[in-house]
Amino acid sequence: MRTVTVVGASLSGLYAARELRAQGYDGRLVVIGDEPHHPYDRPPLSKDFLTGRADENQLALTDAEESAELDAEWMLGVRARALDARGRTVVLDDGRTVSTDGLVIATGARARRLPGDALAGVHTLRTLDDAWALREELTRSPRRVVVIGGGFIGAETASSCSSLGHSVTVVEAAPLPLTPHLGTDMAAVCAALHRRGGVDLVTGTGVAGLRGTLTVSGVELTDGRTLPADLVIVGIGATPNTSWLAGSALALRDGVLCDDGCVTALPQVVAVGDVARVGGVRAEHWTSATQQPRVAVTNLLAGRTVATADAVPYFWSDQYGARIQFAGRRGDGDTVRITEGELSDGAPAEGGFLARYERNGRTTAVLAVDRPRPFMRARRELTRETAVAATGE
Structure with a gap:
């Protein structure tokens, strides 16, 4: 070539x-x-x-x-x-x-967009230019911020806005955010981080539209409510x-x-x-x-396929001062148990926790909140076990 x-x-x-x-x-x-x-x-x-x-x-x-x-x-x-x-x-x-x-x-x-998101005060966060525009608005006096979408970008952005002193509400159409990634039980635990961070979490309802003429003034929900908003951040994938x-x-x-x-x-x-x-x-x-x-x-x-990309999936997210780490391939039928640390009122207790997803006696994925060293050990074990399973040894 x-x-x-x-x-x-x-x-x-x-x-x-x-x-x-x-x-x-x-x-x-x-x-x-x-x-x-x-x-x-x-x-x-x-x-x-x-x-x-x-x-x-x-x-x-x-x-x-x-x-x-x-x-x-x-x-x-x-x-x-x-x-x-x-x-x-x-x-x-x-x-x-x-x-x-x-x-x-x-x-x-x-970034996916919503109809009507051309109003001033409506943002997405995908590029450096997006971040500059949003950062400039967040330097103004405390504002009412509505984040549409409770995925990783939405949660991280909500956390940042809250830390800057803004009043924040997160709207998630699903019953719990992050369920496809973490499963219901652990999604509920991570949802508790919003409450601990002083952010309102509205779930199980979608967005019907945005209110405002030139500048956004509110978010209309499919359940009939309207959330007042000075700033809207769309994080829907x-x-x-x-x-x-x-x-x-x-x-x-x-x-x-x-x-x-x-x-x-x-x-x-x-x-x-x-x-x-x-x-x-x-x-x-x-x-x-x-x-x-x-x-x-x-x-x-x-000029042909001689190698494959078979690494164990891994991602992390920082929200409300907590580090969330996940590795593996979780299945809908997996059971999950906390093997280190504990919960307090449904949220991670001080020191966090490590959880393992299991199927037929085998670990399929691991999740940690504020347990980086135990997580890295568990991730290495999972990588070795996955490699062995792939070779059939």
Whole structure:
């Protein structure tokens, strides 16, 4: 390959560029990004950056020295518009084209939006520019904040807003937030963190619409209530950025469909990160974005799938001063038991706890709140057991 192009100057895109050089590729390397920024770390956007404890320069994932070592052509602030797979050409919004022999798709995902969210005071939190806009509003006098969606982004943002002295309500359509990730029992425990943090949690009702003329003034719920709001943050998930791939030979279904090695229907095209549906799963987690590129680049340079991405899933979240960590693959029929620590009034007691999810006598996943060292030991055990089970030994 004389030219390899990475579309997406994201965390996974940067890791792919690093892997290309680390695995011996010495040809032309092009990195295309729709944002004007070089790759930056997104997890702090809803936490330390939003509260002002971290600034933009602390989010940077690369520096001048590494950029020189990568020897990449950075094309930032321009969006990929189309892929001509037959001609192996990426078409950009500004009319330019990039001919390439290999392609890494790392375009990530964009925040889902609500009808009427063009009102002033309505925000999403996905990009650095989103975070800057929201951070500026949060520096004003105490406000009534409504966070729509109790997932990780919603919970972390609610926590940050509360720590800044704002009155916060979280609206979650499901009976409990995070149930798909943690199961009912542990979701209830983590929901208690909202109450402990002084945040109102409204569950089991959806959003009917937003009130306001030019500026948002309230959130109408499907149960007939209206929550007054000076600021609304929409955290209802993300949609993979695949529209530019419409009409290409790639299979698209809530992401770019890949095999277990991140390889698409075209062997010269791989996908990584939030945009990639690898082996039937699209995982929007930091660890997936950093682990998939090694396997993807190996297969891209080999021209076929010779390695698979089979790491045990892992994610973490910081909410209300608590660190939540989870690893494994939880199933609906799993039982869960707390093996270290305890609960107090349904919430994690001081010192946190460690819980194990089990099925047929085998641990399938582990969850910890404020128990980092025991969690890391349990995670290593789970990784070893999963590897043994996979080999059938």
